[in-house]
Amino acid sequence: MNHSADSKNQPENDGQIYHHDEAENLPPHSHHDEETLSEVDVEAYWRANIKVLVVLLSTWAFVSFGCGVLFSDWLDQFHIGGFPLGFWFTQQGTMLCFVAIIFIYHIWMKKIERAHGVDDDENNVEDSLTSQSDTGAKS
Amino acid sequence: MSAQTLSFIFVGLSFALYIGIAIWSRVGSTKEFYVAGGGVHPVVNGMATAADWMSAASFLSVAGILAFTGRDGAVYLVGWTGGYVLLALLLAPYLRKFGRFTVPEFIGDRYYSKLARVVAVFCLICISFTYIAGQMRGVGIVFSRFLEVEIETGVVIGMAIVFCYAVLGGMKGITYTQVAQYCVLIFAFMVPAIFMSIMWTDNPIPQLGLGDKLNDGSGLSVLQKLDQVTTELGFNTYTVGTRSTIDSLAIAAALMIGTAGLPHVIVRFFTVPKVSDARKSAGYALAFICIMYTTIPAVAAFSRLNLTESVNEVAYSEAPAWIEKWENTGLIAWKDKNGDGIMQYRPGHAFSPTKPVFTEARGTYGERVISNELTSSANEMYVDRDIMVMANPEIAQLPNWVIALVAAGAVAAALSTAAGLLLVISSSVAHDLMKRTFMPDISDKKELLYARLAAVVAILIAGWFGINPPAFVAQVVAFAFGMAAASLFPPIVMGIFSKRINRSGAVAGMLIGLSSTLAYIIYFSFIAPEINNPEHWFLGISPTGIGTIGAALNVIVAVIVSRLTPAPPAEVQDMIDDIRIPAGAGVAHEH
Numbered sequence: 001m002n003h004s005a006d007s008k009n010q011p012e013n014d015g016q017i018y019h020h021d022e023a024e025n026l027p028p029h030s031h032h033d034e035e036t037l038s039e040v041d042v043e044a045y046w047r048a049n050i051k052v053l054v055v056l057l058s059t060w061a062f063v064s065f066g067c068g069v070l071f072s073d074w075l076d077q078f079h080i081g082g083f084p085l086g087f088w089f090t091q092q093g094t095m096l097c098f099v100a101i102i103f104i105y106h107i108w109m110k111k112i113e114r115a116h117g118v119d120d121d122e123n124n125v126e127d128s129l130t131s132q133s134d135t136g137a138k139s
Numbered sequence: 140m141s142a143q144t145l146s147f148i149f150v151g152l153s154f155a156l157y158i159g160i161a162i163w164s165r166v167g168s169t170k171e172f173y174v175a176g177g178g179v180h181p182v183v184n185g186m187a188t189a190a191d192w193m194s195a196a197s198f199l200s201v202a203g204i205l206a207f208t209g210r211d212g213a214v215y216l217v218g219w220t221g222g223y224v225l226l227a228l229l230l231a232p233y234l235r236k237f238g239r240f241t242v243p244e245f246i247g248d249r250y251y252s253k254l255a256r257v258v259a260v261f262c263l264i265c266i267s268f269t270y271i272a273g274q275m276r277g278v279g280i281v282f283s284r285f286l287e288v289e290i291e292t293g294v295v296i297g298m299a300i301v302f303c304y305a306v307l308g309g310m311k312g313i314t315y316t317q318v319a320q321y322c323v324l325i326f327a328f329m330v331p332a333i334f335m336s337i338m339w340t341d342n343p344i345p346q347l348g349l350g351d352k353l354n355d356g357s358g359l360s361v362l363q364k365l366d367q368v369t370t371e372l373g374f375n376t377y378t379v380g381t382r383s384t385i386d387s388l389a390i391a392a393a394l395m396i397g398t399a400g401l402p403h404v405i406v407r408f409f410t411v412p413k414v415s416d417a418r419k420s421a422g423y424a425l426a427f428i429c430i431m432y433t434t435i436p437a438v439a440a441f442s443r444l445n446l447t448e449s450v451n452e453v454a455y456s457e458a459p460a461w462i463e464k465w466e467n468t469g470l471i472a473w474k475d476k477n478g479d480g481i482m483q484y485r486p487g488h489a490f491s492p493t494k495p496v497f498t499e500a501r502g503t504y505g506e507r508v509i510s511n512e513l514t515s516s517a518n519e520m521y522v523d524r525d526i527m528v529m530a531n532p533e534i535a536q537l538p539n540w541v542i543a544l545v546a547a548g549a550v551a552a553a554l555s556t557a558a559g560l561l562l563v564i565s566s567s568v569a570h571d572l573m574k575r576t577f578m579p580d581i582s583d584k585k586e587l588l589y590a591r592l593a594a595v596v597a598i599l600i601a602g603w604f605g606i607n608p609p610a611f612v613a614q615v616v617a618f619a620f621g622m623a624a625a626s627l628f629p630p631i632v633m634g635i636f637s638k639r640i641n642r643s644g645a646v647a648g649m650l651i652g653l654s655s656t657l658a659y660i661i662y663f664s665f666i667a668p669e670i671n672n673p674e675h676w677f678l679g680i681s682p683t684g685i686g687t688i689g690a691a692l693n694v695i696v697a698v699i700v701s702r703l704t705p706a707p708p709a710e711v712q713d714m715i716d717d718i719r720i721p722a723g724a725g726v727a728h729e730h
Contacts, residue, residue: 042716042719042720045720046719049719053228053229056224056228057224057228060221060224060225060228064217064221064391064395065388065391065392068213068214068217068391069214069217069384069387069388069391070384070388072380073380076378080350081347081350082350082351082352082360082362083349083350083362084362084378087210087362087378088350090210090213090214090216090217091213091216091349091433091436092346092433092436094216094217094220094221095216095217095220095425095429095432095433096429096433098220098221098223098224098425098429099422099425099426099429101224102223102224102227102228102418102421102422102425103422105227105228105418105422106227106415106418106419106422109232109415109418110415113415113721113722118720118721118722119415119721119722120413120414120415120721120722
């Protein structure tokens with residue numbers, strides 16, 4: 001995962017997977033209330049986002065369908081802590097990888113969002129405060 | 140104190156806690172009722188999501204399935220946990236940014252169509268009631284076995300408790316009771332697991348104990364011993380899989396996509412303050428789930444060893460007391476085929492049909508007499524998979540308070556899921572059908588009243604299912620995942636990642652996906668169960684895995700139909716642009 005997340009020189013082929021169409025002649029997006037976000041930034045942000053998804057979902061598919069099912073039997077020739085490796089993946093390993101994938105996603109996206117200025121921390125401090133104004137039930 | 144008295148005390152105390160939380164967190168607005176006001180901390184939400192999603196089936200049945208099927212069963216672990224990756228990466232952040240109350244609301248707005256919304260409500264209700272039937276049956280089993288009350292009484296008590304905190308507290312009440320329920324159920328699951336791990340390997344961490352050497356001085360590891368025992372008796376070798384690769388892949392995919400499409404799980408991510416919180420929260424949820432899910436294989440392995448040792452080749456007259464207790468609930472049966480008075484536990488079904496049909500009489504050794512036809516198999520035992528977790532403390536001769544703890548944990552698991560499901564049913568009916576479709580002018584107060592009424596009706600229907608349960612619960616719950624995969628997941632993901640999918644495509648996709656999956660399941664489970672085997676399955680995919688094909692059909696149909704019909708209007712395309720950017724989630728929430 002040494003992709004520079006926001007590099008723009010790699011063509012994306014996400015159309016095949018996500019049916020993501022570039023709608024071109026749209027009217028300007030009138031309802032981004034804080035119009036500090038330029039269109040260029042948003043486009044670049046979305047491309048970076050798709051790249052993160054492709055990398056992480058490939059890892060996810062490799063771990064779950066690959067290590068968990070397809071070459072699970074082959075992996076049994078290796079051992080980890082008393083387990084045949086393939087068996088360990090089906091019983092514990094895949095799950096640990098899934099948790100790691102989600103936290104990597106969270107951290108990675110946070111970085112990309114800061115770089116593109118669409119981070120929800122800076123822009124919406126007041127909003128998150130007002131939404132927490134409920135009575136009592138806040139731990 | 141007896142296990143029964145202790146169970147009453149533990150279950151009673153946990154109920155008092157849940158009701159206390161419900162009274163403390165009762166709600167006054169629809170926003171609080173549907174999404175707890177949108178101010179739930181991500182860790183709290185993660186814990187609540189874990190309890191919401193870990194159902195009676197997770198708590199009671201999965202370890203049992205694994206114990207009896209070994210490596211084959213692990214596809215359920217992979218499938219159910221892997222779905223959270225899809226949820227976190229493809230759905231949660233965008234739906235939080237969308238910032239409304241329900242899943243059908245997203246589908247209705249994204250596909251600018253009342254019809255799409257109503258179809259989504261229909262899918263949601265099909266999924267939720269299928270799932271809820273399993274929870275109520277779980278409550279019933281616990282009550283009948285541990286508290287020795289009638290299943291009906293147990294279900295009514297369970298309904299009353301859920302009524303208190305779901306109807307009064309809405310999402311807010313549910314969130315904080317689910318946090319309490321998570322603590323109860325994880326403690327109840329871990330304690331016996333740790334005891335059993337120490338008993339067999341001296342290792343207090345069950346996850347490591349599973350790979351460890353046995354402490355009996357034989358030099359064998361737990362897994363080697365299991366392979367040896369299972370092979371000797373003629374069962375499939377524990378660590379070797381037998382399911383076909385295509386079916387394993389299909390089941391894993393159906394459960395993963397299904398988990399990500401379950402409305403009561405998705406809606407939990409509407410309750411956090413920010414988009415980035417939705418991502419973080421999914422991570423915490425899966426981490427909390429994995430504490431239990433990585434323990435399940437250990438529990439399964441130890442209980443398989445325990446069961447074989449305490450049942451096989453043991454004289455019925457000297458059998459441990461738990462055998463008779465479970466026999467009385469009809470979940471264990473023994474037929475002395477060879478007349479030696481000793482229980483032989485072997486592969487294959489002992490009789491046909493596989494579930495025992497008891498007569499009133501008692502046999503030579505005091506066992507319950509069955510009227511089933513016998514098979515030629517040497518096996519004399521029927522052991523229901525669902526009892527493994529509950530019987531474990533007794534089989535392993537753990538103290539009575541552990542038994543009581545497991546009872547409270549199982550009830551917590553069932554109630555937390557049931558409440559989450561009831562909430563999505565009631566919010567869909569009140570918000571999507573009443574407010575957004577038929578009666579757009581009703582006030583917030585009126586809508587809240589409808590939501591509560593809908594919750595009451597849903598509780599009554601769920602209770603009816605609990606008292607008249609469908610035959611195979613774990614299976615029924617697995618079908619709910621297939622339906623979620625085939626109906627709701629594809630239109631949501633395509634709605635976010637494609638601007639071209641339009642309302643005709645989405646509606647056609649959902650209808651085809653749901654109906655094809657339902658038809659396949661109903662055909663093989665109810666119309667022609669006798670040909671429910673790999674030879675007759677489509678591409679060798681079992682009804683449990685067919686949701687994958689349903690989801691694929693849904694996508695194909697949606698894409699083709701959308702290509703042939705006009706693109707969505709500009710304001711919908713703007714909305715898609717908006718939900719793709721995390722900034723401004725608070726604004727989107729006010730509407």
